[in-house]
Amino acid sequence: MSSILTNNGAMVALQTLKSVNSSLSDTTSAISTGKKVADAKQNAAVWAISKTMESDVNGFKSVKESLSLGESTVAVARNATETVTDLLGQMKERIVAAQGDNVDRAKLQAEVSDLRDQIGSVVGAAQFNGLNLVDGSTASTDVLSSLDRDSTGAVNASSITVTGQDLSSGGYAANDVFAAGTAVGNATVSANADTFVLSLDNGGGSDDIAFQDGATAWAAGDKISMTIGDQTASYTLTDADIATGVTTTDMIAVGMKNAIDDLGIADLDVVYDSANPGELVFTNNGTEDLSATGSFKNNGSGGMAELANIDVSTSAGATAALDNIEALITTSIDAAAAFGTVESRISTQNDFVSKLSDSLTSGIGSMVDADMEETSARLQALQVQQQLATQSLSIANQAPQQLLSLFR
Numbered sequence: 523m524s525s526i527l528t529n530n531g532a533m534v535a536l537q538t539l540k541s542v543n544s545s546l547s548d549t550t551s552a553i554s555t556g557k558k559v560a561d562a563k564q565n566a567a568v569w570a571i572s573k574t575m576e577s578d579v580n581g582f583k584s585v586k587e588s589l590s591l592g593e594s595t596v597a598v599a600r601n602a603t604e605t606v607t608d609l610l611g612q613m614k615e616r617i618v619a620a621q622g623d624n625v626d627r628a629k630l631q632a633e634v635s636d637l638r639d640q641i642g643s644v645v646g647a648a649q650f651n652g653l654n655l656v657d658g659s660t661a662s663t664d665v666l667s668s669l670d671r672d673s674t675g676a677v678n679a680s681s682i683t684v685t686g687q688d689l690s691s692g693g694y695a696a697n698d699v700f701a702a703g704t705a706v707g708n709a710t711v712s713a714n715a716d717t718f719v720l721s722l723d724n725g726g727g728s729d730d731i732a733f734q735d736g737a738t739a740w741a742a743g744d745k746i747s748m749t750i751g752d753q754t755a756s757y758t759l760t761d762a763d764i765a766t767g768v769t770t771t772d773m774i775a776v777g778m779k780n781a782i783d784d785l786g787i788a789d790l791d792v793v794y795d796s797a798n799p800g801e802l803v804f805t806n807n808g809t810e811d812l813s814a815t816g817s818f819k820n821n822g823s824g825g826m827a828e829l830a831n832i833d834v835s836t837s838a839g840a841t842a843a844l845d846n847i848e849a850l851i852t853t854s855i856d857a858a859a860a861f862g863t864v865e866s867r868i869s870t871q872n873d874f875v876s877k878l879s880d881s882l883t884s885g886i887g888s889m890v891d892a893d894m895e896e897t898s899a900r901l902q903a904l905q906v907q908q909q910l911a912t913q914s915l916s917i918a919n920q921a922p923q924q925l926l927s928l929f930r
Contacts, residue, residue, distance in 0.1 A: 531918035592665030602648030658688035687857035690824035722806035771800030
């Protein structure tokens, strides 16, 4: 039965054309974006999975940066311990030479002293981004190594712990040498045993730190260090300082003020007021906030403490030095081996995270990226189907016209 009110053929042709146009739109979108799943509307499940994996990939970028930073820090420490080992080897040569009777012990002792100073310089300079793993100031540090996602979707961060090795001639030990003052302006300060942290707001933030007598008497070789921004100033007590008769804490305050002034930090004023023994007042007149940290290191408790006792100027001293140098070499070798092991671990983890990130990226691509060869072929097929569907709709729309011939 034919009807001029209902054209079933046209409806079928129209639905076919709509379906073809919809598929053609999706295919065109895939070609323009390069993705077969560009949003949640196209495939919510695949889109959600891909976005979660993309967030993990972005997280692993930060992990790789952390591992690279950690690897560089450990590499600096390892190179320092290897250098110390070499210097100790050179020192051993002088000590062995001093075992004989017909030697110039004074010259050998001078060389030993120079090597000892060089070891101290290496240990003090072995820092990366402000972190020194060989001077005894850092017990351990954690290097972010991974982001672990479990079956429930919870994410936990994993770290590789790097243990510091003390190759200094002194060690950090609580001595209650810092006392926090009273804030004058916008500043906060915390002093805890042998360290302090000072935060000064810009535009006049001011506070003070006082050096005080600790649980043990001050001794030559005791060292006060302050890090302000990315610069470090330090002052080491000498026998002459203690022998002056001036209060030791005053000597430290004056010495630290001079050391900080030498840094040339703009708009930072450091004032020593003799009316307040052992006290320094810090004022930040700059336009940026400023922080300072301080630490105390007492003489004679580090991994290289026995260096101070090596004296080959006498036969008995040379004999004792031979035993001491062997212990010191063992200490430095063990430290180098420890750093080498953890550096290798960090390097391996860094390579793994890089490959894992690439694998995740590849997996995301397989889920959401369009197969361009297939999409191109499909586009051509849909274009033909669109033309045929348009033609079919045109023919179906002409069918009612045939009914007019029945009334002629």
